[in-house]
Amino acid sequence: xxxxxxxxxxxxxxxxxxxxxxxxxxxxxxxxxxxxxxxxxxxxxxxxxxxxxxxxxxxxxxxxxxxxxxxxxxxxxxxxxxxxxxxxxxxxxxxxxxxxxxxxxxxxxxxxxxxxxxxx
Amino acid sequence: xxxxxxxxxxxxxxxxxxxxxxxxxxxxxxxxxxxxxxxxxxxxxxxxxxxxxxxxxxxxxxxxxxxxxxxxxxxxxxxxxxxxxxxxxxxxxxxxxxxxxxxxxxxxxxxxxxxxxxxxxxxxxxxxxxxxxxxxxxxxxxxxxxxxxxxxxxxxxxxxxxxxxxxxxxxxxxxxxxxxxxxxxxxxxxxxxxxxxxxxxxxxxxxxxxxxxxxxxxxxxxxxxxxxxxxxxxxxxxxxxxxxxxxxxxxxxxxxxxxxxxxxxxxxxxxxxxxxxxxxxxxxxxxxxxxxxxxxxxxxxxxxxxxxxxxxxxxxxxxxxxxxxxxxxxxxxxxxxxxxxxxxxxxxxxxxxxxxxxxxxxxxxxxxxxxxxxxxxxxxxxxxxxxxxxxxxxxxxxxxxxxxxxxxxxxxxxxxxxxxxxxxxxxxxxxxxxxxxxxxxxxxxxxxxx
Ligand SMILES: Cc1cc2nc3c(=O)[nH]c(=O)nc-3n(C[C@H](O)[C@H](O)[C@H](O)COP(=O)(O)OP(=O)(O)OC[C@H]3O[C@@H](n4cnc5c(N)ncnc54)[C@H](O)[C@@H]3O)c2cc1C
Ligand code: SF4
Numbered sequence: 001x002x003x004x005x006x007x008x009x010x011x012x013x014x015x016x017x018x019x020x021x022x023x024x025x026x027x028x029x030x031x032x033x034x035x036x037x038x039x040x041x042x043x044x045x046x047x048x049x050x051x052x053x054x055x056x057x058x059x060x061x062x063x064x065x066x067x068x069x070x071x072x073x074x075x076x077x078x079x080x081x082x083x084x085x086x087x088x089x090x091x092x093x094x095x096x097x098x099x100x101x102x103x104x105x106x107x108x109x110x111x112x113x114x115x116x117x118x119x120x
Numbered sequence: 121x122x123x124x125x126x127x128x129x130x131x132x133x134x135x136x137x138x139x140x141x142x143x144x145x146x147x148x149x150x151x152x153x154x155x156x157x158x159x160x161x162x163x164x165x166x167x168x169x170x171x172x173x174x175x176x177x178x179x180x181x182x183x184x185x186x187x188x189x190x191x192x193x194x195x196x197x198x199x200x201x202x203x204x205x206x207x208x209x210x211x212x213x214x215x216x217x218x219x220x221x222x223x224x225x226x227x228x229x230x231x232x233x234x235x236x237x238x239x240x241x242x243x244x245x246x247x248x249x250x251x252x253x254x255x256x257x258x259x260x261x262x263x264x265x266x267x268x269x270x271x272x273x274x275x276x277x278x279x280x281x282x283x284x285x286x287x288x289x290x291x292x293x294x295x296x297x298x299x300x301x302x303x304x305x306x307x308x309x310x311x312x313x314x315x316x317x318x319x320x321x322x323x324x325x326x327x328x329x330x331x332x333x334x335x336x337x338x339x340x341x342x343x344x345x346x347x348x349x350x351x352x353x354x355x356x357x358x359x360x361x362x363x364x365x366x367x368x369x370x371x372x373x374x375x376x377x378x379x380x381x382x383x384x385x386x387x388x389x390x391x392x393x394x395x396x397x398x399x400x401x402x403x404x405x406x407x408x409x410x411x412x413x414x415x416x417x418x419x420x421x422x423x424x425x426x427x428x429x430x431x432x433x434x435x436x437x438x439x440x441x442x443x444x445x446x447x448x449x450x451x452x453x454x455x456x457x458x459x460x461x462x463x464x465x466x467x468x469x470x471x472x473x474x475x476x477x478x479x480x481x482x483x484x485x486x487x488x489x490x491x492x493x494x495x496x497x498x499x500x501x502x503x504x505x506x507x508x509x510x511x512x513x514x515x516x517x518x519x520x521x522x523x524x525x526x527x528x529x530x531x532x533x534x535x536x537x538x539x540x541x542x543x544x545x546x547x548x549x550x551x552x553x554x555x556x557x558x559x560x561x562x563x564x565x566x567x568x569x570x
Contacts, residue, residue, distance in 0.1 A: 008315075014315050050319070
C-alpha cells in the first residue's frame with residue numbers, strides 16, 4: 001500500500017489530503033472538506049492537470065498585452081508546450097473575454113481564450 | 121461643490137462591490153474615484169486563475185473577476201471617474217481630488233467608503249546590506265512589468281519572501297523562460313497560500329528555503345548574485361550556512377501594507393496590527409459615516425472575502441445615509457442596518473435602542489492567545505445584522521488546535537481545525553441572537569487553544 005500526502009488546491013482552504021493507493025488504484029481519500037477535494041486527490045495521483053495563464057501582445061489596442069488562459073485544464077506535462085505555442089503570438093484589437101486566441105493548443109484539444117477586454 | 125450621498129475612494133474589487141451593494145440598498149447618488157486608467161484595481165495585473173470560487177462557483181482569472189463587478193456597476197449606472205487621485209478627505213467628509221480635465225476639485229459626501237487597497241512594503245525597510253544595483257524589484261512591480269507591459273525583468277531570479285505575489289511570479293517567470301533558482305523566506309513558515317506553494321513552486325521544482333534570508337548582494341551596476349544564509353530563532357544569520365546564487369534579478373515579496381495615508385490624514389484611528397482602521401460591526405471607523413473595506417482595512421488573500429466585506433460596507437453606508445445622521449437631513453429616522461437582514465421585531469428594537477444613541481455600550485473584541493487581530497474591533501448589537509463574520513489571522517502555524525471564543529469568561533465557541541496558518545485568513549460567525557442572550561456582555565475574546 002502506498003500513501004500520498006497532497007494539498008488540495010481547488011480552493012484556498014488548502015485541505016491536507018491523504019490518499020491511499022494500492023497497485024496504482026486509489027483506495028481512499030481523507031482530509032478533504034468537500035467532494036472537490038476527493039476528486040482532486042484521485043485525479044492528482046493519476047492524471048494531474050492545470051489551467052495555464054499567460055499574456056500575448058495586442059496590436060492597435062488600448063493596452064499592449066491581453067491576458068489569456070486555457071479554457072479548460074490541460075495535462076501537467078503539456079504546460080511548457082502550451083507556453084511555447086504562445087510565444088510570439090500577436091492579436092489584433094478589439095479582443096473580448098472568451099475570444100479564442102489559439103484553438104487546440106499543443107494538441108490538447110483545449111483552446112486558449114482571452115481573459116480581458118482590450119478595445120481598439 | 122458637488123454633493124454625493126456616498127463617495128468611494130478606489131475602484132478595485134472592494135470599491136466596486138461596495139458601490140453595487142449601496143445601489144442595491146437604494147442609494148442613487150454614488151461616485152467612485154479611481155486614480156488608475158481603468159477599474160478593477162490590483163486584479164488587472166493578477167492574470168493567474170483562482171479567483172471567485174466562493175462568489176461565482178467557478179475559477180476565474182483576476183481580470184475576469186474584476187470584469188464581472190465592472191459589468192454590474194455599469195448596469196447599475198454607477199458613476200465613476202478614472203485617472204482621478206483623491207488627495208485628502210476632511211473629517212467633514214469633503215473629498216479633495218484631482219484629475220487632468222477638472223484639476224483640483226471638492227466633493228461633499230454624506231458617507232465615505234475607504235477602498236484604497238494596499239501597497240507592497242518598500243525595500244528600504246528590508247535592511248539588506250550592500251549596494252543598490254539594478255535588478256532588484258518588488259514582486260508586484262515585476263508582475264506589472266511582465267503582465268501589463270510585456271517586459272521580462274531578468275533571466276536568473278532569486279526571490280526573497282514567500283508572499284503570494286512572489287510565488288505567483290516564480291511560476292510566471294519560469295513559464296516565460298527564466299530560471300527561478302530559489303525562494304528564501306525569513307520565517308519558519310510560508311507567507312503565501314498553500315495552493316500557491318504547490319502550484320507555483322512544487323510543480324516546477326523550485327526550492328523554498330524557510331528560515332533563510334539574503335545576507336549579501338553582489339554587483340554594483342546590476343545584480344550578479346546573492347548570498348543566502350539560514351537564520352536562528354532571533355532571525356540572526358547563522359555563520360557557516362551561507363550559500364551563493366548567481367542571478368541577475370532579485371524579487372522582493374515581503375508583504376503588503378494597507379494604503380492609509382488618506383485615512384490617517386482625516387483622523388481615522390488605526391489598528392497597529394493590521395495598519396488598517398479600527399472598525400465596528402458596520403465596518404465604520406471612529407468617524408461616523410466613514411467606512412472601510414478590502415485591503416485598506418486588512419490585507420486579504422482572497423478576493424471573494426473582499427467582495428463580501430465590501431458589500432457589507434456598502435449596505436451599512438447606505439443605511440447610514442438613510443438614517444440622516446450625517447446632519448444633511450433630519451436625524452429622526454432610525455438606523456436600519458441591513459434592510460433585507462432584519463425582521464420587524466428587531467427593527468423596532470433597533471429603533472428603540474437607537475433613541476439612546478451614543479449611550480449604548482460597545483462590546484469589545486479582544487484578540488489574544490495566537491490570534492493577532494480581529495475585524496471588526498467592536499460590536500454595537502443594535503446595529504448588528506443577524507449574522508456577523510469576524511475575520512482574523514493567527515500569528516504562527518498551529519496544528520490540531522481550536523479556535524475559541526469567550527463571551528466575557530464563558531467559552532461559547534470551540535472549533536477544531538487541522539491547520540491554522542498566518543497566510544490564511546480565518547473567520548468565525550457570531551449571530552445576533554447568540555449575543556443578545558448575554559445582555560451584560562462587554563468583551564468577546566478570540567484565542568487559539570490546544
Ligand atoms: C499579487 C496578488 C495576487 C493575488 N492573488 C489572489 C488569488 O489568486 N485569488 C484571490 O482570490 N485573491 C488574490 N489576491 C487578493 C485580491 O486580489 C485582493 O485582495 C483584492 O484585489 C483587494 O481589493 P481592493 O479593492 O481592496 O484593493 P485593490 O485591488 O488594490 O484596489 C484599490 C484601488 O484603489 C485605488 N486607489 C488607491 N488610492 C487611491 C487614491 N488616493 N485615489 C484614487 N484611487 C486610489 C487603486 O488605484 C486601486 O485601483 C491577490 C492579490 C495580489 C496583490
Ligand atoms: S477539499 Fe474542498 S474545501 Fe478543501 S481545499 Fe479542496 S476544494 Fe477547498
